[in-house]
Amino acid sequence: MRKFLTLLSREIRSYFYSPIAYVVLVFFLLVSGVDFYFQVSFMNQRAVEYSVQEAFFNSVFFWFAFVLIFPLITMRLFAEEFKLGTIEPLMTAPVRDWQVVLAKYFGALFFYIVLWLPTLLYFVIFQAITRQPAGSSSGAYFGSYLMLLLLGMFYLSIGCFASVLTRNQIVAAIISFAAITLLFFLGLVSFILLDVDSTTRQLLGYFSAIEHMQTLSRGEIDTRPMVLYLSMTVVMLVFTYQAFQSRKWRL
Amino acid sequence: MIKVENLTKRYAGQTAIDDLTFEVGKGEIMGFLGPNGAGKSTTMRILSSFMPPTSGRASIAGFDVFEKSLQARAHLGYMPENVPLYNDMRVTEYLEYRAALKGVARRRMNERIGDVKELCGLKEVEKKLIGTLSKGYRQRVGLADALVHEPDLLILDEPTSGLDPNQIRQVRELIRNLGRQHTILLSTHILPEVEMTCSRIIIINRGKIEACDTPENLVNQMRTATGVRLEAKTGHDNGLEELKKIVGVKDISLTADEDWQVFSLRTEAGTDVRPEVFRLASDRHWTVRELSQRKATLEDVFVEITHADV
Numbered sequence: 180m181r182k183f184l185t186l187l188s189r190e191i192r193s194y195f196y197s198p199i200a201y202v203v204l205v206f207f208l209l210v211s212g213v214d215f216y217f218q219v220s221f222m223n224q225r226a227v228e229y230s231v232q233e234a235f236f237n238s239v240f241f242w243f244a245f246v247l248i249f250p251l252i253t254m255r256l257f258a259e260e261f262k263l264g265t266i267e268p269l270m271t272a273p274v275r276d277w278q279v280v281l282a283k284y285f286g287a288l289f290f291y292i293v294l295w296l297p298t299l300l301y302f303v304i305f306q307a308i309t310r311q312p313a314g315s316s317s318g319a320y321f322g323s324y325l326m327l328l329l330l331g332m333f334y335l336s337i338g339c340f341a342s343v344l345t346r347n348q349i350v351a352a353i354i355s356f357a358a359i360t361l362l363f364f365l366g367l368v369s370f371i372l373l374d375v376d377s378t379t380r381q382l383l384g385y386f387s388a389i390e391h392m393q394t395l396s397r398g399e400i401d402t403r404p405m406v407l408y409l410s411m412t413v414v415m416l417v418f419t420y421q422a423f424q425s426r427k428w429r430l
Numbered sequence: 431m432i433k434v435e436n437l438t439k440r441y442a443g444q445t446a447i448d449d450l451t452f453e454v455g456k457g458e459i460m461g462f463l464g465p466n467g468a469g470k471s472t473t474m475r476i477l478s479s480f481m482p483p484t485s486g487r488a489s490i491a492g493f494d495v496f497e498k499s500l501q502a503r504a505h506l507g508y509m510p511e512n513v514p515l516y517n518d519m520r521v522t523e524y525l526e527y528r529a530a531l532k533g534v535a536r537r538r539m540n541e542r543i544g545d546v547k548e549l550c551g552l553k554e555v556e557k558k559l560i561g562t563l564s565k566g567y568r569q570r571v572g573l574a575d576a577l578v579h580e581p582d583l584l585i586l587d588e589p590t591s592g593l594d595p596n597q598i599r600q601v602r603e604l605i606r607n608l609g610r611q612h613t614i615l616l617s618t619h620i621l622p623e624v625e626m627t628c629s630r631i632i633i634i635n636r637g638k639i640e641a642c643d644t645p646e647n648l649v650n651q652m653r654t655a656t657g658v659r660l661e662a663k664t665g666h667d668n669g670l671e672e673l674k675k676i677v678g679v680k681d682i683s684l685t686a687d688e689d690w691q692v693f694s695l696r697t698e699a700g701t702d703v704r705p706e707v708f709r710l711a712s713d714r715h716w717t718v719r720e721l722s723q724r725k726a727t728l729e730d731v732f733v734e735i736t737h738a739d740v
Contacts, residue, residue, distance in 0.1 A: 181530065182530070182531055182533070185527060185530040185531055186531070189519075189527050192519075193516070193518060193519075196518040196519075197518065263514055264510070264512065264514035265514045265515065265516060267475075267480055267510045267514055268508070268510060268514060268515075268528075268575065270479070270480055271478040271479060271480050271503060271506075271508045271510075272503060272528065272531045272532055273500045273501075273503040273504040273531075273532060273533060274531055275500070427480065427481050427482060428481075428482065
């Protein structure tokens, strides 16, 4: 356990030592700030049936930024170590492969959570100024941030897997971007194709991140997406571990 | 300490190392010598559990490097070629991280890290970012890293590559001192280094062991040519042709030093052609200013062994 924590603390520190982390942070906070601004100004113009918090998490800005950050966060995780050769001192130290893989994953997850925490401020500010709740219920906050966590865990695990496959960070970024966008758009299909027959639409809906977010940000805590994302995350992490182990056989 | 049996490693059609068998005993400093691409790094990577062998076995301190990899790794301090380090960490930070990974007890950490910094001369740069260090210091950090958990065995892959002569001397001294308490396996293709520090040498070429013995034995036993040096003025004679006729002379190279001719003769082992050379020179009335014999060096052994198939 101590070794895992040592690895984890090093991973977290290395995020904050790298310039790309700050680029991602700034970009992300910029986009989410713009999102919040637009939602509020839209609500200034007409009455709406949804809360600010709901609007925030279901807007185009949100999804745009959301899908883009994962390749940037995860691309360097394994690819950089392979490229620089630092994987050699790492793997010749008495540490287990799973400790390394999980430390990298949780390091990324920690950074991701840090990325999202400031958005809580928007709602606090909103509440302080308008003296009205930003969300329709306390469950709504919980639901949307839970969805963020679940989806984040899954997409990060995809990014990890992509990073393990190559020495080149750009290639890793492209692989994870392609995979995540594809998955995301599969979920969009059920909204765009209105003439799709009901079974296909329903099926795609089960996998739709957009639909999940809509549901959870209203406060309906549906366990089905929870099971989906948690199990898929585990699957991707297992794949990552296997791919990582297989490298020594392919050298 | 190290036991290697029939170790083989094949990559995509190429055989990097072929049926290696050797042992390194406790307290020895073993030199691993060979041309580039001979298989030294591959062997070390297998010993450090970085990659598995295609066949054969290797063990460190009795622990098989494949089956009991974690225990084997705990007994080993490994310094890879080109010393890859995290450039974004500071020296002390990095050593603390490595010590924790290797299981150094928390209460001993400060002491160990202080010791190892002292030993490797890192006190002046302890707060610097690794990315800003010169090659010499990077190498020292790599060495400190290998030592931090007091391993019984050190495996160093080309520890002096890229260093300037001063730094090389310092590292050599360090290795010699370390050799008193640790078993060391180091690889290099710088021969004087090996002669000065190692108790035994393995010469490896194209994946196979060509020789495994002490430096003195190798030099004595091998069928190496010794050398004779003649500085003379041969007048109108073609000195080269005349000298070649002497029995026991393998080949001759000629250089000029102002108006003197310098002949370097390579001769069969065990023969002393100097009397013949002297007789020839006096018969021909050459003016001789030097006639000396040069004993074979490790370099001769190396060249002879690894050039044999070229």
